[in-house]
Amino acid sequence: MAIGYARPDVADMVLRVFDRSVHPELFDSLRVIRIAVGPHWATLRLNTHGHVLEFRTDESVVTEVATSRHSPLPLQMKMIDRRLIGYRTHMIDSSGVRYHCSYQLEAVPPDIYLQLHREMELDARSATLSAILPGSSPCSPDCISMLRADVLREGLVVHAFHTFPDNGAVLRTQTLFELL
Helix, strand or coil, X not given: CCCCCCCCCHHHEEEEEECCCCCHHHCCEEEEEEXXXXXXXXXXXXXXXXXXXXXXXXXXXXXXXXXXXXXXXXCCCEEEEEECCCEXXXXXXXXXXXXXXXXXXXXXXXXXHHHHXXXXXXXXXXXXXXXXXXXXXXXXXXXXXXXEEEEECCEEEEEEEEEEHHHCEEEEEEEEEEEC
């Protein structure tokens, strides 16, 4: 029996940010990469629902999770818990790290969605991390997730893209972890 992946309904997507690490076994990690940022580390994960970004220094850990609101996540040390809808920005300072995130969830007409999908298929080839999951039916486009990470002198910036074919939607996030 084949096991398929199912994206959650885009209306169920949330952004949760923690002032701690979140156990990786809580996620179905499809791809993982660890990136050195000077003497610090970032771990980037793509999973079936979205992504997990963890930035770790000697003094702090900040973890961003884009996932379904139904995902079992800890309640302790949660700094942000927001539905991913429309366009928003967040900024928090936490023990020597400034976390800054902006996101946009955009639903588009089918013809525009298919054009964006084709462009993202090409972009996924050169992404820092990417995963392509089967769509909900044989006629549905695949679900694409990709991360582009750039190490900066004082931190890390990550651009995330996730497609939701059943909703004709694309979620884009830009996250900056900046050393203070």
